[in-house]
Amino acid sequence: MSSGRVKVSGARNFLAHTPGLVRYGSKPTREIQSSDTAEAEILAGLRGYGQAAAYLPNVAYLGGFPPDNMWDVERPWYNKNGEYSRRHPYGEIMPEDEFYGVMRAGDDFDLLWLEESFNDEVRQKLLDHPYWSEGDLERLDKGTPLSQIEEQLAPELGNLPMYLQSGRLIGVINRAHDLDASLFSDVLLENLATKAAAVMATKTLLGDLGVEADSIPYIINCGEEAVGDRYQRGGGNLAKAVGEVCGCTAATGVDIKAFCCGPNHAIAVGASLVYSGLFERVLVVGGCSLAKLGMKYQGHLNNDMPIIEDVLAGAAILLEKQDGEGAIVRLDSVGTHPIGAGGAQAKILEELVSKPLKKLGLTFSDIDKYATEMHNPEVTEPSGSGNVPQLNYNLIAALAVRSGQLERSEMQAFTRKHGMPGFSPTQGHIASAIPFLPHALEGISGGELTRVMFLAKGSLFLGRMTQMSDGLSFIIEGDG
Amino acid sequence: MDLRGKKVIALGERDGIQGEAIGKVAKSAGAEVVLEVTHCFV
Amino acid sequence: MKRTAEKAGTEDLIVLLGTPNADSTELYAITMTEGDPAWAGALAGVALGLPVYHVTENEVKSQVDPDIYDEEIGIAEMVLEIDEIRESAKSVRDRVAAATT
Numbered sequence: 066m067s068s069g070r071v072k073v074s075g076a077r078n079f080l081a082h083t084p085g086l087v088r089y090g091s092k093p094t095r096e097i098q099s100s101d102t103a104e105a106e107i108l109a110g111l112r113g114y115g116q117a118a119a120y121l122p123n124v125a126y127l128g129g130f131p132p133d134n135m136w137d138v139e140r141p142w143y144n145k146n147g148e149y150s151r152r153h154p155y156g157e158i159m160p161e162d163e164f165y166g167v168m169r170a171g172d173d174f175d176l177l178w179l180e181e182s183f184n185d186e187v188r189q190k191l192l193d194h195p196y197w198s199e200g201d202l203e204r205l206d207k208g209t210p211l212s213q214i215e216e217q218l219a220p221e222l223g224n225l226p227m228y229l230q231s232g233r234l235i236g237v238i239n240r241a242h243d244l245d246a247s248l249f250s251d252v253l254l255e256n257l258a259t260k261a262a263a264v265m266a267t268k269t270l271l272g273d274l275g276v277e278a279d280s281i282p283y284i285i286n287c288g289e290e291a292v293g294d295r296y297q298r299g300g301g302n303l304a305k306a307v308g309e310v311c312g313c314t315a316a317t318g319v320d321i322k323a324f325c326c327g328p329n330h331a332i333a334v335g336a337s338l339v340y341s342g343l344f345e346r347v348l349v350v351g352g353c354s355l356a357k358l359g360m361k362y363q364g365h366l367n368n369d370m371p372i373i374e375d376v377l378a379g380a381a382i383l384l385e386k387q388d389g390e391g392a393i394v395r396l397d398s399v400g401t402h403p404i405g406a407g408g409a410q411a412k413i414l415e416e417l418v419s420k421p422l423k424k425l426g427l428t429f430s431d432i433d434k435y436a437t438e439m440h441n442p443e444v445t446e447p448s449g450s451g452n453v454p455q456l457n458y459n460l461i462a463a464l465a466v467r468s469g470q471l472e473r474s475e476m477q478a479f480t481r482k483h484g485m486p487g488f489s490p491t492q493g494h495i496a497s498a499i500p501f502l503p504h505a506l507e508g509i510s511g512g513e514l515t516r517v518m519f520l521a522k523g524s525l526f527l528g529r530m531t532q533m534s535d536g537l538s539f540i541i542e543g544d545g
Numbered sequence: 546m547d548l549r550g551k552k553v554i555a556l557g558e559r560d561g562i563q564g565e566a567i568g569k570v571a572k573s574a575g576a577e578v579v580l581e582v583t584h585c586f587v
Numbered sequence: 588m589k590r591t592a593e594k595a596g597t598e599d600l601i602v603l604l605g606t607p608n609a610d611s612t613e614l615y616a617i618t619m620t621e622g623d624p625a626w627a628g629a630l631a632g633v634a635l636g637l638p639v640y641h642v643t644e645n646e647v648k649s650q651v652d653p654d655i656y657d658e659e660i661g662i663a664e665m666v667l668e669i670d671e672i673r674e675s676a677k678s679v680r681d682r683v684a685a686a687t688t
Binding site: 532 | 557559560561562563564565566569581582583585586587
């Protein structure tokens with residue numbers, strides 16, 4: 066009997082440690098503009114590569130530590146600095162200099178000028194990267210003399226200086242238009258960074274899986290950036306731009322926009338395209354959220370913590386026709402949050418969790434792990450935003466109680482067994498359910514996990530076009 | 546504190562109690578809802 | 588927020604919060620009453636002096652149709668630290684009352 070099964074062939078997570086870009090996060094930018102002391106405070110609060118690479122949530126995100134084992138690691142986590150690795154099973158944490166190089170490699174309009182000696186340094190480093198070759202790095206053939214970069218920084222030109230954490234000036238992002246706010250340097254910086262993160266996640270996925278780039282016919286990008294100009298501010302299709310840099314010559318693409326619920330929608334739509342037979346395989350990608358760098362930095366500094374929102378994230382997922390092996394996504398398990406459901410938490414969860422479970426004849430406990438909003442609580446708690454994954458797990462447990470499948474006294478044990486500590490960087494759509502995808506795939510093929518439900522939410526109300534929130538869920542399980 | 550006849554600003558949070566839910570509750574108590582907001586801090 | 592308060596007139600205006608923990612309850616409550624210039628949100632520097640209640644407080648709950656309350660809020664009550672949240676909102680109101688008498 067057909068149940069809309071589509072193979073999830075692989076998933077990869079990517080991180081770039083970018084302390085030099087924290088100043089361009091939305092909150093830091095505003096604070097630096099309005100306060101004399103903010104810039105110095107922020108710069109003093111940044112941590113080095115080693116600390117970011119050793120940071121337990123980052124290691125877990127990249128597959129170097131099981132999220133479930135984090136229950137037993139006492140907090141705080143940010144001060145446990147020890148040995149670190151750049152590479153883990155699901156991805157790497159790239160240092161900031163190379164990330165600037167990746168941004169430049171995908172820069173068709175010469176928006177980003179890199180200082181000439183820095184350009185040559187990072188070009189060489191990227192040549193040493195397993196997934197970059199000479200042909201990919203044409204735009205780094207030659208950098209720009211420092212004097213020309215400094216000229217570009219005359220205040221009236223509206224360009225942004227690019228720094229490393231050390232304070233070294235290594236480049237400039239130029240605005241593409243004098244009057245069109247959609248083409249100002251801050252927007253272009255954000256979009257170039259998003260593109261670079263998505264490119265790295267894609268290259269890692271295709272490279273690790275040994276999938277030829279030109280075998281991909283369709284790419285869906287699901288980030289929250291806005292690529293466009295004054296007449297079409299959110300025009301989009303960054304997907305195709307990412308595909309171009311990655312050598313996906315047979316592909317076209319599309320962007321799916323749904324706030325933080327974008328990735329889950331993208332996976333549901335992408336899987337449907339494969340299942341329908343329109344495309345043999347679909348690549349789903351998501352780039353980073355530069356605006357969220359340093360978002361809660363004040364809470365961190367006020368609690369004597371370093372600024373731990375200093376990483377940009379990316380993700381890539383490959384969907385293919387079912388072949389009897391590995392893990393599959395079940396299209397018959399998709400739960401949605403219909404417009405008529407309103408804003409009551411119980412109703413939302415009923416649509417996203419209860420209904421799909423009931424439809425498939427499953428109990429709440431039949432789902433080994435729920436992947437929900439996986440934001441690292443060490444980031445969110447110091448500024449009063451609570452522990453988001455735990456709150457969501459508590460709500461699922463409460464729903465199970467109200468459905469008569471759990472006793473109130475069992476709620477805590479349920480969340481411990483079927484949930485996880487949050488480990489994702491607060492990178493918007495990236496943190497929403499999908500951080501656990503690579504872990505789920507490995508767990509399913511290794512037999513430790515049978516069934517994982519991914520449920521994501523989207524805050525549509527932030528755009529002021531509706532009061533509604535959104536959500537979508539699906540179940541991934543072993544095939545055969 | 547009597548909600549009947551009062552004007553209410555409903556300030557909710559996405560993973561807590563959303564603005565719309567607070568609004569429904571306030572209306573059932575006889576208040577007029579003048580603003581419904583839901584915040585999301587992640 | 589300020590625009591709404593000015594348009595509606597502050598005489599019969601009450602704020603109801605749906606914040607999920609004691610910390611954010613206190614933050615919002617203080618901002619709506621005393622104003623908090625250190626918090627650069629949409630409410631920065633706005634001292635509205637409005638009465639603030641959390642929607643789960645008994646003063647509010649007792650006036651709401653129980654079925655509607657259960658439908659809209661029931662599940663949240665099961666998972667939030669309701670006592671701490673209620674205490675938080677009440678303590679801000681008490682502080683404001685003490686300061687103005």
